[in-house]
Amino acid sequence: MDFNYSPKVEKLRRQVRDFTDDHIVPRVGEYNKEVHGGQFPVSFMEDLKALAKSEGLWNLFLPHLKDDEPGTQLTNLEYAPLAEIMGRIEWASEVFNCSAPDTGNMELLHMFATPEQYEQWLRPLLNGEIRSAFCMTEPDVASSDATNITTRIQRKGDDYVINGRKWFISNASHPNCKIFILMGKTDPDADTHQQQSMILVPSDTPGVEIVRNPTVLNHHSPAGHSEIVFRDVHVPAGNLLGEEGSGFALAQARLGPGRIHHCMRSIGAAELALEMMIERSQERKTFGKYLHQHGTISEWIARSRIEIEQARLLVLKAAWMIDNVGAKTARKEISMIKALVPQMHTTVCDRAIQVFGAMGLTPDTPLADHYTWGRCLRFADGPDEVHLQSIARLEIKNSKANLGSTAAYLTPPDRT
Numbered sequence: 001m002d003f004n005y006s007p008k009v010e011k012l013r014r015q016v017r018d019f020t021d022d023h024i025v026p027r028v029g030e031y032n033k034e035v036h037g038g039q040f041p042v043s044f045m046e047d048l049k050a051l052a053k054s055e056g057l058w059n060l061f062l063p064h065l066k067d068d069e070p071g072t073q074l075t076n077l078e079y080a081p082l083a084e085i086m087g088r089i090e091w092a093s094e095v096f097n098c099s100a101p102d103t104g105n106m107e108l109l110h111m112f113a114t115p116e117q118y119e120q121w122l123r124p125l126l127n128g129e130i131r132s133a134f135c136m137t138e139p140d141v142a143s144s145d146a147t148n149i150t151t152r153i154q155r156k157g158d159d160y161v162i163n164g165r166k167w168f169i170s171n172a173s174h175p176n177c178k179i180f181i182l183m184g185k186t187d188p189d190a191d192t193h194q195q196q197s198m199i200l201v202p203s204d205t206p207g208v209e210i211v212r213n214p215t216v217l218n219h220h221s222p223a224g225h226s227e228i229v230f231r232d233v234h235v236p237a238g239n240l241l242g243e244e245g246s247g248f249a250l251a252q253a254r255l256g257p258g259r260i261h262h263c264m265r266s267i268g269a270a271e272l273a274l275e276m277m278i279e280r281s282q283e284r285k286t287f288g289k290y291l292h293q294h295g296t297i298s299e300w301i302a303r304s305r306i307e308i309e310q311a312r313l314l315v316l317k318a319a320w321m322i323d324n325v326g327a328k329t330a331r332k333e334i335s336m337i338k339a340l341v342p343q344m345h346t347t348v349c350d351r352a353i354q355v356f357g358a359m360g361l362t363p364d365t366p367l368a369d370h371y372t373w374g375r376c377l378r379f380a381d382g383p384d385e386v387h388l389q390s391i392a393r394l395e396i397k398n399s400k401a402n403l404g405s406t407a408a409y410l411t412p413p414d415r416t
Helices: 007-034 045-054 076-086 102-112 113-127 247-281 295-325 331-361 366-374 383-401 405-408
Strands: 131-135 154-158 159-171 176-185 196-202 206-213 224-236
Touching: 007 045, 007 076, 045 383, 076 247, 076 295, 102 131, 102 247, 113 131, 131 159, 154 247, 159 176, 159 196, 159 206, 176 247, 176 331, 196 224, 196 247, 247 295, 247 331, 247 366, 331 366, 331 383
Parallel strands: 131 176, 154 176
Antiparallel strands: 154 159, 159 224, 176 196, 206 224
């Protein structure tokens, strides 16, 4: 086993880190000032995107770029450490055209779009000209089980007509969000996993109403976690993505790599929190000692390092498996990282906040925002409980071939 990154990846890591340090970090204060002042998108985002694109730091997440598409073709394993660097700043991934939910949507379109859909929607997304949203979660059902969704997609002549309500739709309130990929039911009477379909809905289609953009843990995201109503929304039949009844399978194809991206960005956020915790602990004294000289704080530092390293290794293994055996075979590892990493993310950020004191709760540090997003990730792409259930189910299934194999290790009681 070789734990070194390849020369290609090391070069890209340096490039992404240098670009972040030189061009993104100095704009953090300006970004916060503009966003908190009500200006969004921020004034400099397109300039930063153009610069990243000119330096070849573009669409790094997509492992199967075509020759005429902008970007650097990388495997999931190669991209993972780059996503970690981007995760240190909440909005950095957009600069490289690597932010969710666009990444997952671009992967879906790359795999399943018709030539017409490709030209109308995927090419502008690859070029960073527009943004997108993925509409699956609903307020009236437990959407952790995607078969529960109730939004209807009904064929009427040359159109499909959509009726339903979605919420926590990330990016939907972004001014540049031009296309929704919506999951709904085309045939409620079909087999459970063949009832759903996906369809492309331009955001300005009549009948589409963004009802509100709720805060999460009182944190406001200008791009949104929006609630949307679809009332008699007509789109051409040619907007269907894939085939009728393929929606559930498409959703699974979309989520595997996206969970790698989320988890690596979380590791980047946790790494930054640990670095800040260590620095703070060497600057502040209580009761005559630096904070790191108190046993509790030194233990937090040590445990945080252990937990980050464990998480990173497991995520890299999952990325390797997706590259080599596919997301379906790697589904246990994908569920494992999704259940593990957000918990680690919030734990490390929480310790860092405690070391900073009340300052850690304010916008003076990025810790509160990182903590908030880590807590949200325990729902995004499936709640912890669903992933834990999937892991246990696979463990039980795999054990059946060797059922009884542990009997030899049991010591029978002495009944003499």
